[in-house]
Each structure stands twice: as C-alpha cells, then as structure tokens.
Amino acid sequence: MTEPTILPPAASPTGSLPEAEARAHLLDPDGDLTGWLAVRGHPAWRSRAILRWALARRAASFEAMTDQPAALRRDLAAAFTIRSATVAVHDRAEDGTEKLLLALADGQRIECVLLRGGGDPAAGDDDGESRAERITACISSQVGCAMGCVFCASGIDGVVRNLTAGEILEQLVHLTALLPADERISHVVVMGMGEPLANLDRLLVALERTQDRDGFGISPRRITISTVGLPAALDRLSAARPGYHLAVSLHAADDALRTRLVPVNRSIGLDAVMAAADRYWEASGRRLTFEYVLLGGVNDAAEDARALVRLLGGRAALVNVIPYNAVAGMPWQEPSAASRERFLTVLREAGVNVQVRRRKGHRINAACGQLRRAAAQANQPSTVTNTSTAPRMPPSQTIQ
Ligand code: SF4
Numbered sequence: 345m346t347e348p349t350i351l352p353p354a355a356s357p358t359g360s361l362p363e364a365e366a367r368a369h370l371l372d373p374d375g376d377l378t379g380w381l382a383v384r385g386h387p388a389w390r391s392r393a394i395l396r397w398a399l400a401r402r403a404a405s406f407e408a409m410t411d412q413p414a415a416l417r418r419d420l421a422a423a424f425t426i427r428s429a430t431v432a433v434h435d436r437a438e439d440g441t442e443k444l445l446l447a448l449a450d451g452q453r454i455e456c457v458l459l460r461g462g463g464d465p466a467a468g469d470d471d472g473e474s475r476a477e478r479i480t481a482c483i484s485s486q487v488g489c490a491m492g493c494v495f496c497a498s499g500i501d502g503v504v505r506n507l508t509a510g511e512i513l514e515q516l517v518h519l520t521a522l523l524p525a526d527e528r529i530s531h532v533v534v535m536g537m538g539e540p541l542a543n544l545d546r547l548l549v550a551l552e553r554t555q556d557r558d559g560f561g562i563s564p565r566r567i568t569i570s571t572v573g574l575p576a577a578l579d580r581l582s583a584a585r586p587g588y589h590l591a592v593s594l595h596a597a598d599d600a601l602r603t604r605l606v607p608v609n610r611s612i613g614l615d616a617v618m619a620a621a622d623r624y625w626e627a628s629g630r631r632l633t634f635e636y637v638l639l640g641g642v643n644d645a646a647e648d649a650r651a652l653v654r655l656l657g658g659r660a661a662l663v664n665v666i667p668y669n670a671v672a673g674m675p676w677q678e679p680s681a682a683s684r685e686r687f688l689t690v691l692r693e694a695g696v697n698v699q700v701r702r703r704k705g706h707r708i709n710a711a712c713g714q715l716r717r718a719a720a721q722a723n724q725p726s727t728v729t730n731t732s733t734a735p736r737m738p739p740s741q742t743i744q
Contacts, residue, residue: 372510399559456515457482480531486538506543512550535570541577573617586628597651640677649690
C-alpha cells in the first residue's frame with residue numbers, strides 16, 4: 345500500500361508579505377515564545393499571558409497587550425507576527441455563513457468558513473448545547489489537495505504545500521474576529537482545503553492549542569477531523585490523539601467506483617480504510633461518521649445503497665449523506681428527489697443511522713476550494729466583502 349507524499353510547509357516562503365516573513369509566527373511552536381522570553385529575562389508566565397491576548401482576548405497587535413511592558417511589546421512586534429495572513433475576500437450568506445479567503449505570507453490562498461447553528465452530526469458532540477447555538481469553524485490543513493476527488497475544487501490543481509501549525513490556528517483567529525465579543529467558536533471541523541492526515545504532525549500541534557483554556561478552549565469532543573482515510577496516518581492519529589471525532593469520506597462502497605471518485609483510493613482500497621477506521625474507533629471510543637456525497641446517476645442507485653449497507657457491516661456508525669449541488673462547468677448532476685429518497689430508504693430499512701447534511705452558505709462558494717478558484721480567475725488583488733450572490737458550488741465538504 346502506498347500513500348501520498350507528505351509535503352512540508354514552504355521552507356522559505358516568498359511573496360506578498362516580506363515583512364511578516366522575517367518574523368516568527370506567534371502561534372507556531374517553532375517561534376518558541378517561551379524560549380525567546382527566557383533569553384531576555386522574562387518569566388515563563390508571560391508566554392501564557394501573551395498567547396491569551398492573541399487568542400482569547402483577540403488582540404490584533406502587540407501594542408494592544410496593555411498589561412505587558414511597553415519595551416517588551418515593541419520587541420515582540422519586531423520578532424513575531426500574530427497574523428501572517430491577510431483577508432483577501434470576506435463573503436457572507438443570508439443564513440449567517442461567512443467565508444474568508446486568506447492570503448498567506450507567500451501569496452498562497454486558503455479558505456475557512458464560519459457556520460452558525462447547523463445540524464451536522466460530523467461537527468462533534470452537543471455537550472448539552474443546542475445545535476442552534478453552535479458556531480462552527482471549518483478550517484483548511486493544506487494549500488490545495490493531492491487526493492483528487494473529482495467533484496472538489498480544492499483538488500483540481502493538486503497540492504502546493506502543507507500549512508504550518510500557526511497557519512492552521514490563525515484561521516480560528518480570523519474567524520473569531522468576525523464574532524461579537526460575547527460569542528465564540530464552539531466547534532471546529534477540519535473539512536476545508538486539503539487532506540488533514542497528510543499534514544498530521546502540524547495539525548495535531550494546532551488542535552492541541554485549540555483546546556488551550558487560555559486560547560479558544562474547545563474540547564476535543566467538539567473537534568472533527570475529516571479524511572479520505574489514509575491508514576498509516578490514521579493509525580498514528582489513533583495512537584496520538586484519540587479524542588477527536590473522525591469523519592471518513594467514502595462516497596462509494598466498492599473500490600472501482602470509489603477509485604473513480606476519489607482517485608487516491610486506487611493505492612489504498614476500501615478494506616484498508618475501513619480497518620483503520622475501526623482501529624480508530626477502538627482507540628477513541630468515538631462513534632465514526634462516514635460521509636457520502638450523492639451524485640445523480642453515479643452513486644445514488646438502490647444497489648449503491650445496498651453496497652454501502654454491506655460495507656458498513658452493522659457498524660454503529662453515522663452515515664452523513666450530502667446531496668451534490670450542481671456547478672456550471674462540472675459534469676456531475678444533483679441526485680433527483682426520488683433517487684435521494686430511495687437511497688435513504690434502503691439505508692434506513694437496513695437499520696443504518698443516516699442523516700442528510702443541510703446545505704449552508706451555498707450562495708457564497710462555501711465548499712472548499714471554490715472561492716479560491718473564483719478569486720484566482722477574477723485575479724482579485726485586495727480585500728473584498730460581499731453579501732454574496734456568487735455562483736453555486738459543489739458540495740465536497742460543505743455545510744456543517
Ligand atoms: S474533497 Fe477533501 S480530500 Fe477530496 S480533493 Fe477535496 S479537499 Fe481533498
């Protein structure tokens with residue numbers, strides 16, 4: 345079995361923000377804030393205070409950290425950056441969904457989305473909280489994606505590089521800045537651009553910091569990692585951090601069709617994916633979610649549903665069915681209402697726990713990769729805010 349090459353972050357990023365490049369990212373462990381402070385004779389507790397300012401207290405600059413000495417704030421500003429990315433596009437939908445296209449320090453662009461409310465069970469546990477009260481951040485893990493799912497805009501141009509831990513975490517900083525002071529992100533789903541398990545080491549560092557009480561304070565039970573299923577990386581995740589919710593994107597229940605839709609499956613195979621998912625379930629005790637984008641005339645027949653029932657084999661998992669949302673220029677069709685109902689009926693009559701994922705933000709290119717491509721085609725040079733009537737987009741990892 346072979347798995348895709350894992351790309352490191354850009355070693356020497358070059359591009360649009362040369363000033364930011366000269367400084368370390370405050371949110372990246374490579375920046376070693378604690379070590380930097382110790383060398384200058386500052387106590388370790390200042391590190392927590394500074395990170396609390398940057399994350400929980402939403403400081404956009406060191407100057408705003410008013411309980412820290414002025415000279416230290418000046419030195420910090422010379423050595424570190426809090427936000428290495430800038431907002432290139434800010435898009436809003438009528439349902440409250442907001443999407444950001446972020447320009448990274450090397451000029452690459454990634455997407456992240458803020459979703460309000462929602463019925464997506466893949467977004468982790470309720471912990472007694474109403475779904476209507478949820479505020480979910482959907483974040484990216486890579487620039488582009490190597491998995492090549494045929495209905496996804498993120499994979500069209502392949503993968504460029506992995507994000508750093510700081511760049512992953514910084515998406516939460518930008519999304520939090522969209523919220524009023526009395527609201528905060530309650531759930532995180534790593535369902536944006538990229539395959540999270542292909543950048544696992546940096547993702548784990550970022551998600552560890554996501555839980556920090558001096559930062560965002562988000563329980564691992566409210567964090568979901570979505571993957572096509574890379575067995576070796578899944579096993580490392582099982583060993584390292586079994587507390588996260590796992591969503592495995594299937595999209596087909598036999599290898600021939602899945603390889604057509606998710607080309608990386610050719611070198612992995614469904615048996616290996618399911619076995620690794622089972623091992624994660626054993627290690628974590630967390631119920632698995634399987635995602636299935638329903639494409640009209642491709643994978644939405646009754647026989648496809650029966651094959652899915654056989655594949656699941658009685659697992660106590662949740663199946664998240666995502667009806668495809670047709671996009672101009674893409675060859676895929678939405679499933680008809682009849683085929684969708686037939687598909688769901690087969691699953692339900694077989695006792696499968698199934699849910700249809702609601703579509704949110706579908707008028708703002710809220711599926712991963714869509715806004716990035718649209719912006720690239722329009723060659724948008726600066727910050728744009730839309731209350732959008734943008735074209736509809738594919739459903740790859742939409743809607744939480
Ligand atoms: S759906 Fe996910 S894994 Fe597939 S190409 Fe898009 S970003 Fe990559």
